[in-house]
Amino acid sequence: MKGHPGFSLIEIVIAAAIVLILAGVLIPQLSTYFDQQRITDTATTLAAVRDAITDKTNGFYAKVVINPGRVSQLSNRPTANNAAVDDNSCGAQVTGAQQTSWDNNAPFVKFLIPRSGLPTPLGTAEDTLNRIPFSATVGVTRIVFKTIDQADITELDDYVDGGDGATTGAIQWTTAGALVMYYVIPLNNKC
Numbered sequence: 001m002k003g004h005p006g007f008s009l010i011e012i013v014i015a016a017a018i019v020l021i022l023a024g025v026l027i028p029q030l031s032t033y034f035d036q037q038r039i040t041d042t043a044t045t046l047a048a049v050r051d052a053i054t055d056k057t058n059g060f061y062a063k064v065v066i067n068p069g070r071v072s073q074l075s076n077r078p079t080a081n082n083a084a085v086d087d088n089s090c091g092a093q094v095t096g097a098q099q100t101s102w103d104n105n106a107p108f109v110k111f112l113i114p115r116s117g118l119p120t121p122l123g124t125a126e127d128t129l130n131r132i133p134f135s136a137t138v139g140v141t142r143i144v145f146k147t148i149d150q151a152d153i154t155e156l157d158d159y160v161d162g163g164d165g166a167t168t169g170a171i172q173w174t175t176a177g178a179l180v181m182y183y184v185i186p187l188n189n190k191c
Contacts, residue, residue, distance in 0.1 A: 038121035039155045045111075045120050046160075046170075046183045049074060049143065052108035053185055063105035064098050067187055070127045071143060072115045074108040089131040089141055090191035122156065123148045131187065138189045142172075142182040153181045 007015075052074045053060050053067065060068050067089035068074065078086035083093035094102075118125040123145050130142040153173050154163075161169030173181040 035155070039152070039159050042120040042122045042156060043160050045118070046143065048109050048111075049113075049118065050170075050183075050185045053141070054187075058105075058108075060108050061188070061190065063108075064101045066094065066098055066191055067131070067141065069129055069131075070115070071118045071125065071129060072113045072127050073102075075106070075111065075113045076115060077106065078102055088191045089129060089187065090134060090136060092191060118143060122152045125183070130182070136189055136191050139187055140184050141187050142184050145181040145183075146178065148179070148181050150175075150179060153179075156181075 049071060051059065056062055060066075060074060068078075069087035069089050069091065070078075073086060078094040078099055080086075080094050080096045080099040083091060086094050088094060088098075113119075113127075115127055116124070117127045124147070126144045126146065128144070130144050131139060132142065133139050150173075153171065157163055157165070157169065157171040157173075160171050166173050166175075170184050171181065172184055173179065
């Protein structure tokens with residue numbers, strides 16, 4: 001006598017158990033992979049922005065002869081003579097000559113940075129760069145993230161700076177008040 005075609009209930013249960021065991025093994029590994037990819041992609045984006053600002057041959061400062069006041073200026077034409085819209089790193093307006101230099105050499109990154117801020121897999125940074133000191137002396141400019149998870153900051157710090165902590169290296173943060181992360185870029189003594 002021939003049985004009914006198809007699978008028996010026991011065969012289906014065994015197949016389902018195998019699928020569940022494989023899922024239990026693979027899902028955590030995939031999750032870890034995707035988390036690490038978010039960290040890597042963010043670090044790559046931040047390094048591209050840093051290089052676009054500081055490259056001594058083809059960077060923003062080398063070509064426009066000012067340090068940008070906004071991250072979006074690396075891919076969006078700065079507005080001349082209107083510091084409220086576009087300024088240099090010391091808050092002064094972009095001149096017409098500097099705008100022309102931008103036109104002749106830009107963009108400085110290979111991706112669009114909206115005026116609403118720098119999007120990364122870990123969150124969006126503010127568009128306005130934060131120069132310290134806010135004057136024409138040697139210092140740093142900081143890309144500011146206000147909506148970012150502490151675990152992501154710690155992983156990014158491990159990846160970029162070898163886990164050197166909140167107050168040193170390129171990845172810095174403060175927990176005074178709200179959690180804020182900074183990507184720190186050294187600058188010359190020019191605005």
